[in-house]
Amino acid sequence: SPGRHSYAKYNNWDKIVAWTEKMVKKRPEMVSRIKIGSTIEDNPLYVLKIGKEHKGRKAIFMDCGIHAREWVSPAFCQWFVYQATKSYGKNKIMTKLLDQMNFYVLPVFNVDGYIWSWTQNRMWRKNRSKHHNSTCIGTDLNRNFDASWGASQSSHNPCKETYPGTAPESEKETAAVADFIRSHLESIKAYLTFHSYSQMLLFPYGYTSKLPPNYQELDKVAKIGAEALSSRYEAHYIYGPIASTIYPTSGSSLDWAYELGIKYTFAFELRDRGKFGFLLPESRIKPTCKETMLAVKFIAKYILRNAS
């Protein structure tokens, strides 16, 4: 037995896998588990589909834990699944959302890296792929997408923390996620990705300072999302395009999903702003998830009403 899963604590990979099984068993009418691929170390990549079986529904894809050391991110994805299933039939907004749309939730994107951060190096960021002619390990999965891949100043040195890989989608994890999203593109109307550190709500672009065509709409949604984030515990989140709000990046999942045709793509940089950094205490998981939930529900409502 992997031990007891808790939403108020950080859970290792074994506990998360057991939890995915439990969620499916507990709510089979609402939760299903899809294996979308596997990692270089042969760990499965699981997506939980939340919602009922109806064709032609809108969907939102969410991923957590693309960077291994950002532990509060997978904690949020687990929290979201729990809250969504628990509040269905009780909470008016969540009931309406789940009656009319689906959520695809990837609780841990960078599984190998996450395991490594639990067992060997808490500060690990990348995945665990090996590279020719280098003893350095790992690719930054959020630089490995086909969106101006490799164009920024991020070094092509495999020893660097932002190494983008040998080619776009060179990593099994990136390719699996990209394939899944491509094959569900008709239904996926929004893409949300959860990181941690610095309290921001970001939207495209990262690889250019140009603004996306629906900038004004994204800016409006992000503004209200940031207000929702601060409404419970007054956590101050800033919002805006990646390049000007945080810093320029190329090969990010957010830009890739946007350019693929998903016109509502947002990246959350969750708590905190530097006091704890990547070591947010477990006692802060609940408040962080609760405030994030408010923003995600707002965005989902907006998508349901406005995305075509």
Place this chain on the structure above:
Amino acid sequence: RAPVRFDRHKVFRVKPQDETQAEVITHLAKTNELDFWYPDTIHHVAANMTVDFRVSEKESPSIQAALDQSKMHYEVLIHDLQEEIEKQFDVKED
């Protein structure tokens, strides 16, 4: 293999006031092993930007001395990273 420990690793928060001070950080990154927390690489470090990075116990004194010498604004956000790693598990039961 034993897990990596971060005993007395420090996390610095610095704010270079101008290009010269930003250059100091760039130089430090070339000569030391800095783990950038924010931004995620040295390439994004610029004047007036808040920069957080982790540094080992061994390299901390020379980093601190260089920051002092260049009169850079800085604070030590985390004094002992290993202690913080252990403290993050502060919920005993659900």
